[in-house]
Amino acid sequence: MFSERLLRRLGPKRRTLPMVAEHVRLDTYPPPYPAGWYPLCASDEVEPGQTKFIQALGEQLVVYRANSGRLGLLDAYCPHLGSNLAGGRVRGECIECPFHRWNFAADGQVQSIPNVDTPARSLKTRAWSVREIDGHIAMWFSPDRAKAADASYQPDYELEPLEEVDDGRLVFRGQHDAGTIRMHLCEFAENSVDFQHFGPIHGKMMVPWLGFKIPGVNVQHVASWEADAEQSHKAYFCNEAVIEIAGRVLPKTRASATITFYGPAGFTTFRITLPELGDIVIYHTHLPVEPLLQHVRFRWYAAPNIPRLLVSYVVGNWIAQWREDIAIWENKVYRSKPMLIANDGPVHKMRRWFAQFYPAQTDVIRAAAE
Numbered sequence: 001m002f003s004e005r006l007l008r009r010l011g012p013k014r015r016t017l018p019m020v021a022e023h024v025r026l027d028t029y030p031p032p033y034p035a036g037w038y039p040l041c042a043s044d045e046v047e048p049g050q051t052k053f054i055q056a057l058g059e060q061l062v063v064y065r066a067n068s069g070r071l072g073l074l075d076a077y078c079p080h081l082g083s084n085l086a087g088g089r090v091r092g093e094c095i096e097c098p099f100h101r102w103n104f105a106a107d108g109q110v111q112s113i114p115n116v117d118t119p120a121r122s123l124k125t126r127a128w129s130v131r132e133i134d135g136h137i138a139m140w141f142s143p144d145r146a147k148a149a150d151a152s153y154q155p156d157y158e159l160e161p162l163e164e165v166d167d168g169r170l171v172f173r174g175q176h177d178a179g180t181i182r183m184h185l186c187e188f189a190e191n192s193v194d195f196q197h198f199g200p201i202h203g204k205m206m207v208p209w210l211g212f213k214i215p216g217v218n219v220q221h222v223a224s225w226e227a228d229a230e231q232s233h234k235a236y237f238c239n240e241a242v243i244e245i246a247g248r249v250l251p252k253t254r255a256s257a258t259i260t261f262y263g264p265a266g267f268t269t270f271r272i273t274l275p276e277l278g279d280i281v282i283y284h285t286h287l288p289v290e291p292l293l294q295h296v297r298f299r300w301y302a303a304p305n306i307p308r309l310l311v312s313y314v315v316g317n318w319i320a321q322w323r324e325d326i327a328i329w330e331n332k333v334y335r336s337k338p339m340l341i342a343n344d345g346p347v348h349k350m351r352r353w354f355a356q357f358y359p360a361q362t363d364v365i366r367a368a369a370e
């Protein structure tokens with residue numbers, strides 16, 4: 001797809017505000033890394049026999065793929081004398097440290113050491129839960145380091161691959177790497193319950209991808225937000241939009257879309273149904289690289305009979321609208337006691353839901369959102 005740099009160069013010029021020291025903003029937010037599943041990279045970035053170094057969530061990690069196709073995710077720095085395992089080689093199911101050639105299995109256990117018959121069971125490094133889901137390599141992260149270091153610890157929930165991708169009702173149609181955005185992860189969820197920003201920020205029809213506003217063509221939004229009654233890690237933001245030109249609403253343009261949160265926003269999907277054609281599903285993912293820095297990527301699937309141009313139009317429209325929020329996110333603080341009025345959306349309800357992803361502080365954060 002197009003590069004984000006090119007899109008921003010060709011798109012409308014945006015106002016830039018003076019940068020505020022990031023710690024000023026950071027101090028207002030909840031902790032930067034809530035528990036959840038996060039996308040490390042695309043599946044095809046780590047082929048069998050390859051390793052990849054990743055720095056995110058306050059950790060330095062190495063993901064590797066064994067020749068069998070199995071993935072391993074370990075702390076990058078060797079527990080022996082600190083070499084970076086990402087510079088090593090994949091050997092069978094193990095990754096070999098480039099320094100003294102210790103071999104580590106995907107569960108972190110040291111399998112072999114040159115000139116040592118049987119390495120002690122106590123020799124191991126930290127292994128993380130890793131999965132593949134619809135073309136993404138995903139890791140489970142918990143801010144509880146004791147839990148994260150316990151190999152028997154199971155993630156609080158699992159990601160669900162899209163059934164329709166499996167059975168061919170949806171096919172891969174593209175991906176876009178939007179680079180890093182200077183925002184806290186919670187802002188994406190905050191945005192979904194901030195019903196009063198849709199008019200001022202997303203109320204104009206735009207040229208897809210580029211983001212120029214189309215004069216005289218407005219978009220009206222009706223939004224709702226609900227947490228899943230049975231799977232507490234899931235929540236849904238539904239938006240019904242209709243085009244209005246010169247004060248006249250065009251009912252035939254009415255379309256509804258649902259954004260599903262699978263946890264705090266590492267993984268979300270945007271699903272739009274086109275009558276008589278089928279669905280387009282966009283993975284909109286965030287990887288917290290630093291406390292106020294999210295790596296944002298999009299990857300989308302569509303019913304095979306939807307023309308590619310139409311898919312690109314819908315995706316480009318979503319991304320152009322998403323980009324409208326960036327200047328706000330990159331320059332704002334978090335109000336733990338916001339001055340809300342009656343027609344604001346369910347901000348506190350969402351914050352109580354979000355608090356579950358801070359297991360050690362859930363009660364404190366929930367109390368602040370009462």
Ligand code: FES
Binds near residue numbers: 079099102
């Ligand atoms: S530093 Fe890794 S084996 Fe020695």
Ligand SMILES: [Fe+2]
Binds near residue numbers: 325
């Ligand atoms: Fe928004």
